[in-house]
Amino acid sequence: xxxxxxxxxxxxxxxxxxxxxxxxxxxxxxxxxxxxxxxxxxxxxxxxxxxxxxxxxxxxxxxxxxxxxxxxxxxxxxxxxxxxxxxxxxxxxxxxxxxxxxxxxxxxxxxxxxxxxxxxxxxxxxxxxxxxxxxxxxxxxxxxxxxxxxxxxxxxxxxxxxxxxxxxxxxxxxxxxxxxxxxxxxxxxxxxxxxxxxxxxxxxxxxxxxxxxxxxxxxxxxxxxxxxxxxxxxxxxxxxxxxxxxxxxxxxxxxxxxxxxxxxxxxxxxxxxxxxxxxxxxxxxxxxxxxxxxxxxxxxxxxxxxxxxxxxxxxxxxxxxxxxxxxxxxxxxxxxxxxxxxxxxxxxxxxxxxxxxxxxxxxxxxxxxx
Amino acid sequence: xxxxxxxxxxxxxxxxxxxxxxxxxxxxxxxxxxxxxxxxxxxxxxxxxxxxxxxxxxxxxxxxxxxxxxxxxxxxxxxxxxxxxxxxxxxxxxxxxxxxxxxxxxxxxxxxxxxxxxxxxxxxxxxxxxxxxxxxxxxxxxxxxxxxxxxxxxxxxxxxxxxxxxxxxxxxxxxxxxxxxxxxxxxxxxxxxxxxxxxxxxxxxxxxxxxxxxxxxxxxxxxxxxxxxxxxxxxxxxxxxxxxxxxxxxxxxxxxxxxxxxxx
Ligand SMILES: Nc1ncnc2c1ncn2[C@@H]1O[C@H](COP(=O)(O)OP(=O)(O)OP(=O)(O)O)[C@@H](O)[C@H]1O
Ligand SMILES: [Mg+2]
Numbered sequence: 001x002x003x004x005x006x007x008x009x010x011x012x013x014x015x016x017x018x019x020x021x022x023x024x025x026x027x028x029x030x031x032x033x034x035x036x037x038x039x040x041x042x043x044x045x046x047x048x049x050x051x052x053x054x055x056x057x058x059x060x061x062x063x064x065x066x067x068x069x070x071x072x073x074x075x076x077x078x079x080x081x082x083x084x085x086x087x088x089x090x091x092x093x094x095x096x097x098x099x100x101x102x103x104x105x106x107x108x109x110x111x112x113x114x115x116x117x118x119x120x121x122x123x124x125x126x127x128x129x130x131x132x133x134x135x136x137x138x139x140x141x142x143x144x145x146x147x148x149x150x151x152x153x154x155x156x157x158x159x160x161x162x163x164x165x166x167x168x169x170x171x172x173x174x175x176x177x178x179x180x181x182x183x184x185x186x187x188x189x190x191x192x193x194x195x196x197x198x199x200x201x202x203x204x205x206x207x208x209x210x211x212x213x214x215x216x217x218x219x220x221x222x223x224x225x226x227x228x229x230x231x232x233x234x235x236x237x238x239x240x241x242x243x244x245x246x247x248x249x250x251x252x253x254x255x256x257x258x259x260x261x262x263x264x265x266x267x268x269x270x271x272x273x274x275x276x277x278x279x280x281x282x283x284x285x286x287x288x289x290x291x292x293x294x295x296x297x298x299x300x301x302x303x304x305x306x307x308x309x310x311x312x313x314x315x316x317x318x319x320x321x322x323x324x325x326x327x328x329x330x331x332x333x334x335x336x337x338x339x340x341x342x343x344x345x346x347x348x349x350x351x352x353x354x355x356x357x358x359x360x361x362x363x364x365x366x367x368x369x370x
Numbered sequence: 371x372x373x374x375x376x377x378x379x380x381x382x383x384x385x386x387x388x389x390x391x392x393x394x395x396x397x398x399x400x401x402x403x404x405x406x407x408x409x410x411x412x413x414x415x416x417x418x419x420x421x422x423x424x425x426x427x428x429x430x431x432x433x434x435x436x437x438x439x440x441x442x443x444x445x446x447x448x449x450x451x452x453x454x455x456x457x458x459x460x461x462x463x464x465x466x467x468x469x470x471x472x473x474x475x476x477x478x479x480x481x482x483x484x485x486x487x488x489x490x491x492x493x494x495x496x497x498x499x500x501x502x503x504x505x506x507x508x509x510x511x512x513x514x515x516x517x518x519x520x521x522x523x524x525x526x527x528x529x530x531x532x533x534x535x536x537x538x539x540x541x542x543x544x545x546x547x548x549x550x551x552x553x554x555x556x557x558x559x560x561x562x563x564x565x566x567x568x569x570x571x572x573x574x575x576x577x578x579x580x581x582x583x584x585x586x587x588x589x590x591x592x593x594x595x596x597x598x599x600x601x602x603x604x605x606x607x608x609x610x611x612x613x614x615x616x617x618x619x620x621x622x623x624x625x626x627x628x629x630x631x632x633x634x
Contacts, residue, residue, distance in 0.1 A: 070533075
């Protein structure tokens with residue numbers, strides 16, 4: 001052990017994770033007597049793409065506004081690159097931001113909008129022209145440089161807002177539901193474009209959305225918000241496959257929740273059916289728990305057939321079948337619960353009302369204790 | 371049938387509003403030297419008298435000096451007031467708002483008497499400055515209303531975006547707030563100019579012979595000799611007012627592209 005390598009007064013960097021570029025330390029926010037954020041801590045690594053995902057009113061915008069400097073935390077501290085910034089004015093924070101409705105200046109042309117942050121930084125005019133031209137090329141809107149924002153389509157405005165937030169090469173970019181106003185196809189295209197820019201420019205992106213599929217496709221990590229707290233934070237895999245709470249399991253994707261008691265390491269349903277579990281996730285004998293199984297992890301089999309060894313089996317009645325192009329969505333009443341199964345269209349088309357059996361592996365169960 | 375009635379009634383209402391204003395206009399081109407119908411022939415002599423005779427020339431000049439100064443003072447003060455009132459809520463702000471709008475509803479005669487008493491002590495009676503101040507007082511409410519409306523229409527996200535992009539509060543004001551409020555300020559200035567141009571009562575109280583404006587001169591001449599020059603003045607007034615109105619409408623319709631700053 002040697003203390004000589006670490007200069008006095010500098011906290012040693014964490015051995016595995018890089019120094020966070022943004023650190024939110026026990027943030028709370030109240031409006032009058034209403035508490036909208038409670039003791040929220042969040043570290044964001046440089047170059048990370050992190051999504052803030054949660055229902056309306058859960059505090060996503062509030063957190064973003066605090067990081068950008070437009071709202072002051074009631075308690076707690078925010079650090080940017082090791083420097084405390086709570087008291088720093090927004091215009092000195094040097095973070096790019098894409099607003100929900102783009103907030104393009106209606107009285108400036110596209111080129112003037114994109115050049116604005118450079119002009120505010122005293123960049124020479126010739127250099128502004130060059131960098132604006134390059135930014136316009138990046139968003140493929142060079143031909144529209146002299147238009148005014150109201151003359152652009154939603155997608156074009158969105159790209160201008162993106163270029164304006166990136167042109168001054170901020171290290172951190174904040175985006176508040178930037179794709180909310182776009183139709184589905186454009187949205188998916190922009191998701192790829194933003195992802196691509198993030199990788200190419202090595203940006204740190206904090207991306208607010210309430211669309212879970214958007215968060216799953218784009219993010220390195222997702223922070224699931226609920227009522228002003230982070231309910232769970234982790235990689236998309238983590239969040240999707242290992243939800244820690246019932247709220248997360250239900251909010252991210254679709255899921256089946258089976259309620260029962262732990263008995264001999266298995267789940268005992270109210271009708272005495274026993275199901276094998278991957279693991280108890282800390283739940284003890286006799287505890288009442290909820291078990292989540294994703295619809296695509298369940299398969300419908302003919303009523304007589306036995307499942308593969310080790311797999312769980314439930315019998316029930318088919319309520320409804322919905323054809324969704326490449327796959328089927330089946331609603332089944334089994335063991336006193338309404339379950340959903342998603343599976344490919346291969347094989348027989350079962351008829352509503354028929355008796356069916358469904359099966360799933362113990363490995364695909366997830367015990368939720370809270 | 372009902373439609374027809376509605377149309378007829380609407381037409382009548384319009385006539386009722388406009389006929390008095392336009393009734394005098396043809397007389398401006400009458401060649402008779404008494405201000406009355408029927409017309410006897412067409413001539414432009416009253417217009418030439420308007421621009422050639424000294425008292426009228428003087429009056430036009432006075433109207434322009436006082437009107438334009440009023441427009442400038444009122445729009446600066448009114449804009450500052452609107453900026454100050456902006457975003458502040460609560461009782462004090464509402465009270466402030468009321469104070470600024472007061473001159474609009476206060477009886478002009480009372481205002482005139484009060485100002486005369488005060489201006490005499492200040493030595494402002496019978497001066498341009500006195501008349502300009504008086505006109506500014508009654509014009510400011512129009513500017514406050516019009517600029518407040520323009521400011522209320524600015525999306526707060528724009529000013530946040532500006533700050534986020536590195537603009538100091540001052541730069542945000544210069545580059546974002548002011549350009550977006552400009553149509554409102556211009557409209558207010560036009561209202562102020564129009565208010566000053568046809569103001570008579572305060573000018574009567576506070577202005578001397580040297581500050582006779584066009585409206586004031588018209589008033590005086592009406593009592594002394596009913597010269598048809600008055601019809602010519604009316605013509606000029608109405609054409610001028612219509613032009614100002616047109617400018618205002620034009621500004622409002624093209625606010626998006628009008629409001630731009632100098633191209634960079
Ligand atoms: N200025 C304010 N005054 C009072 N309450 C506020 C204010 N701003 C936000 N709130 C409250 O704070 C909570 C969090 O709001 P926030 O805007 O952060 O939600 P959000 O997660 O961004 O929701 P959405 O998905 O609808 O944008 C809400 O309950 C909201 O009503
Ligand atoms: Mg929000």
